[in-house]
Amino acid sequence: MTGAATAAPPAPSPAPPSLRELSLVFLSIGVQSFGGGLSAWVRREVVQRRGWLEEQAFLSGLALCQITPGPNAVNLAVFVGATLRGRAGAFAALAGMLIVPIGIVLALGAAFATLRDTSWLGSMMTGIGAAAIGLNFATALRMTRKGVRTPGAALIVLAAAISVGLADVSLPLALLVLVPASLAFAVWRR
Amino acid sequence: MTASLVKLALLFAGLSLLAIGGANSVVPEMQRVSVNVEHWMTGREFLDFFAISRMAPGPGSLIVTLIGEKVAGPLGAAVATVAMFGPSCLLVYLAARLWHRARDATWRQTAERGLAPVAVGLVFASALALTRGTETSWLAYGVTGAATLALAASELHPLIVLAAGGVAGILLHL
Numbered sequence: 198m199t200g201a202a203t204a205a206p207p208a209p210s211p212a213p214p215s216l217r218e219l220s221l222v223f224l225s226i227g228v229q230s231f232g233g234g235l236s237a238w239v240r241r242e243v244v245q246r247r248g249w250l251e252e253q254a255f256l257s258g259l260a261l262c263q264i265t266p267g268p269n270a271v272n273l274a275v276f277v278g279a280t281l282r283g284r285a286g287a288f289a290a291l292a293g294m295l296i297v298p299i300g301i302v303l304a305l306g307a308a309f310a311t312l313r314d315t316s317w318l319g320s321m322m323t324g325i326g327a328a329a330i331g332l333n334f335a336t337a338l339r340m341t342r343k344g345v346r347t348p349g350a351a352l353i354v355l356a357a358a359i360s361v362g363l364a365d366v367s368l369p370l371a372l373l374v375l376v377p378a379s380l381a382f383a384v385w386r387r
Numbered sequence: 388m389t390a391s392l393v394k395l396a397l398l399f400a401g402l403s404l405l406a407i408g409g410a411n412s413v414v415p416e417m418q419r420v421s422v423n424v425e426h427w428m429t430g431r432e433f434l435d436f437f438a439i440s441r442m443a444p445g446p447g448s449l450i451v452t453l454i455g456e457k458v459a460g461p462l463g464a465a466v467a468t469v470a471m472f473g474p475s476c477l478l479v480y481l482a483a484r485l486w487h488r489a490r491d492a493t494w495r496q497t498a499e500r501g502l503a504p505v506a507v508g509l510v511f512a513s514a515l516a517l518t519r520g521t522e523t524s525w526l527a528y529g530v531t532g533a534a535t536l537a538l539a540a541s542e543l544h545p546l547i548v549l550a551a552g553g554v555a556g557i558l559l560h561l
Binding site for chain 1: 403404405406407408409410412435436438439440441442443444445446447448449452453456457464468471472474475476478479480482483484486487497498499500501502503504505506507508509510511512513514515516517518519521522527528530531532533534535536537538539545546548549550551552553554555556557559560561
């Protein structure tokens with residue numbers, strides 16, 4: 198937790214959002230998330246702006262979504278929806294997040310043959326992609342500030358980042374070591 | 388037609404459950420089957436699909452929608468999408484229910500504290516891996532660094548930063 202740059206998040210709202218709100222929020226995430234980085238968008242909307250989930254509940258859910266197979270961001274929509282509003286919530290979040298991007302992907306697929314040779318478009322997309330990676334880094338930094346409180350936890354963050362991100366250790370192998378190690382730290386510090 | 392729909396469904400339902408760590412981990416297998424085994428498309432087309440699904444908003448895993456559309460039209464797109472997301476979503480839904488039911492249990496609070504740093508570390512890792520996989524110039528690193536700073540230190544809306552990244556990309560010929 199550091200200084201003034203981070204506005205205090207709103208207190209977790211007592212009433213869960215309506216299905217309509219839930220699907221609209223995930224719709225807006227689906228529309229805005231150019232270049233990827235969906236987990237960052239989900240955290241921004243669900244934790245930071247609306248306080249529907251607390252940081253640690255969100256992060257542990259994100260870890261569950263990373264551990265279970267399947268696209269992380271899609272898993273995360275299901276997890277958040279199910280946590281807030283059960284089965285209907287899971288469907289609302291999932292459908293909200295996918296419906297517009299599916300349309301866009303299909304439209305781009307039809308137009309891509311002609312777009313491919315437009316060089317400034319490629320440059321623009323590379324630039325957006327580079328900024329989207331920055332969104333991932335910034336979100337990870339914010340998560341560290343809010344959700345990592347002990348030296349042991351910081352060590353786990355570092356180990357995961359380096360082994361998977363830089364040393365190309367396969368994810369299942371890294372999880373097999375890091376998850377038990379991190380849980381052991383948590384039990385030990387209880 | 389029906390045969391290709393069944394093939395799509397089996398391929399992506401299987402990959403859905405193998406995609407530990409996200410859809411990126413099974414893209415090479417998608418490529419192998421679509422291009423080399425089934426000859427649904429050329430390697431170039433596959434790379435185009437990959438690029439489209441990365442640049443469009445939403446999850447990159449929507450590459451399966453494009454593959455399905457190419458193989459069997461709109462029905463193929465629907466079958467591939469449902470097959471890719473259905474099994475893993477069901478699994479994570481069951482996990483979420485279990486997690487929710489244990490919300491007052493002490494083991495869950497301990498597990499939350501233990502899982503959080505793994506999640507954070509993996510977000511760093513995916514950003515690092517993306518940087519290494521997609522960026523080759525110092526200019527691109529610079530755009531990523533500037534975006535990181537802007538988004539970590541201010542409350543700027545991410546869309547503004549993404550737009551600035553797009554403009555920088557055009558001006559710098561990224």
